Amino acid sequence: MDVITIKKGLKIGELDAEADFDLLKSCFVDNGQLENLLDIKSPASIILGRTGSGKSALLYKISLDVEHSAMLDPNDISIRFLEHSNIIQFFNEINVKLDLFYRILWRHILTVELLKLRYSLKNKSDNDTFLSRFNQWVGRDSVKKRAFEYFSEWGDRFWLETDEQLQELTTKLTKDIKAKLGSKFSGVDISLEGARSLSEEVRSEIRSLATQVVSGIQIKRLNEVLELLSDFAFNDRQKRYYILIDKLDEDWAETETRCRFIRALIEETKSLRKIPQVKVVTALRRDLLDLVFDRTRDSGFQEEKYEAYLVPLIWSKEDLKNLLSARVNEVYRRQYTSGAVRFIDIFPNPKKGATGEAIDYIIERTLFRPRDAIQFCNECFLIAADRNRISWRAIYAAEVNYSTKRLKSLKEEWSEFYPALEATVEILRGVVNPFTRSNLLGKRLEEAALEIHEDDPRDPCVKSVKKFFEPKSKVTEAEIVSQILICLYHTGMIGVKMSTLDTFVWSHIDQPRISKSEVKRANQIVVHKMFRRALEINDTKSFHASPKTQRLKKTY
Secondary structure, X not given: OOOOOOOXXXXXXXXXXHHHHHHHHHHOXXXXXXXXXXXXOOOOOEEEEOOOOOHHHHHHHHXXXXXXXXXXXXXXXXXXXXXXXXXXXXXXXXXXXXXXXHHHHHHHHHHHHHHHHHHOOOOHHHHHHHHHHHHHHHOXXXXXXXXXXXXXXXXXHOOOOHHHHHHHHHHHHHHHHHHHXXXXXXXXXXXXXHHHOOOHHHHHHHHHHHHHHHXXXXXXXXXXXXXXXXXXXXXXXXXXXXXXXXXXXXXXXXXXXXXXXXXXXXXXXXHHHHOOOEEXXXXXXXXXXXXHHHHHOOOOOOHHHHHHHXXXXXXXXXXXXXXXXXXXXXXHHHHOOOOOOOHHHHOOXXXXXXXXXXXXXXXXXXXXXXXXXXXXXXXXXXXXXXOOXXXXXXXXXXXXXXXXXXXXXXXXXXXXXXXXHHHHHHHHXXXXXXXXXXXXXXXXXXXXXXXXXXXXXXXXXXXXXXXXXXXXXXXXXXXXXXXXXHHHHHHOOEEEEOOOOOOOEOOOOOOOOOOHHHHHOOOEEEEOHHHHOOOOOEEHHHHHOOHHHHHHHHHO
């Protein structure tokens, strides 16, 4: 390969999937999930993965590979409008369960999106043509006629944008409620303030009437609509239709509403299985799914019933090597040479006496996610600008920047679960790897607890510390340490070993959570290599290294 000088600003990819679509086309690495998701007959439809694991990339790849697909963004559905509408605030205040209403909203939204996709509905003229055809399907069949009633009611508005559809449905719900309340409650103000002014007796009566309205909302007709669509609209076995849903982890609604809405989406994803040529594929963070199930768990809930629909996005070391190699080759092909460029052509050879290559060193400092690996490599190219190759010195220097950025990103990633994570992680600063629970007690815990105590009270670690400082508290320092370790394990900061004969267990590789009893049995604890530079973590091995090696570590 000709000698090439690394240009300033060279990257092997962007951290945001939308900005990285150009390279995704030519460097997509399938780690075994794509075929299952594309298979219409397979129930697999919810892509699960941590931030940066490639969920959006997988959805984008599906959109490229199929003829008929539509991408749905929850930010475009105006859930904020729903949250702040008088009727929803009224229902929430008098404790009317809205789960079924959210399911109806999703079924309507998904049905409309499918019809737009199937018949290219863009205006009222397209709608009229579709309804005329639809009327011919119905004939004299009474069941189909009931389904047609739904289309007659909403058909002239199918071409509207999704947020307008939602507002139409919410307006109709308000009218239905007022009609159901009748003259007896005609003076009731359907708003948050109106609900707060009601006596408990009146609340109870209105709650009963409102529940009847919500429970009776077109659910039967919508089931019949699905059957009709299956028989006539999506009956061509040669054509497949995909609705792709992303960005559910963004701030498009308050946490409680978001959880209810996502749970409703999951239920409707299952319902749309009745249409054999249609599939809804959703990208969802694993921790957000856990939160959804925790917040919406009702009697009789069985999580295992959802397993067939879940597609965990898991990357192996070999997968990440293939991804980095493909991207390095493609970027160099575009900017420098038409010849093939290997990762080892740009990055340094293994150090003398070392067992791993540079690519192994990089991947070991990731949570086995593409975004981590790409960011580390980008930092290496930034340090090595104007040079021919990336040296080990450049990798070590890049690691400092990378580690600091990854720690900041981790705090942002888990802010919903652990809003006090920034204060919590400080208990690890400067610790010597590996360590035990007892190493966190004493002054280290005292200093951390004082910082955590003043943080967000929603955080489980803050709650534990606040209870500890209460008069006559029975919470011990050991219990605080357990809660902190549970948090740090869950986020991927630490790995734990249960006994001297076990290997270290990690949330991103093994089990996503660890129980109090398990964390109490922890024999040894280590901070993940990704965060050691940012937290100034020492390794006991360094104390046995040669003076030259120790000097090099300080230099880098």
